[in-house]
Amino acid sequence: FQIGDNPGRNEPTTGEINYKNVFRFIHEKGYDGILGMEHGNSKPGKEGEMAVVEAYRKVDVE
Secondary structure: OEEOOOOOOEOOOOOOOOHHHHHHHHHHOOOOOOOEEOOEOOOOHHHHHHHHHHHHHHHOOO
């Protein structure tokens, strides 16, 4: 799976895709392969890198 929100192809939580539900579905189906972070950052520099980390924390399957 390649991850990139829409519109804009940036990190999860910046567009219209509900990645919390997507990741939950993938997890419940037993997928244990690679999820590729195929996106840009919505913000430049360190602020952008921290936004990516926070976005993945928000959508993580607990």
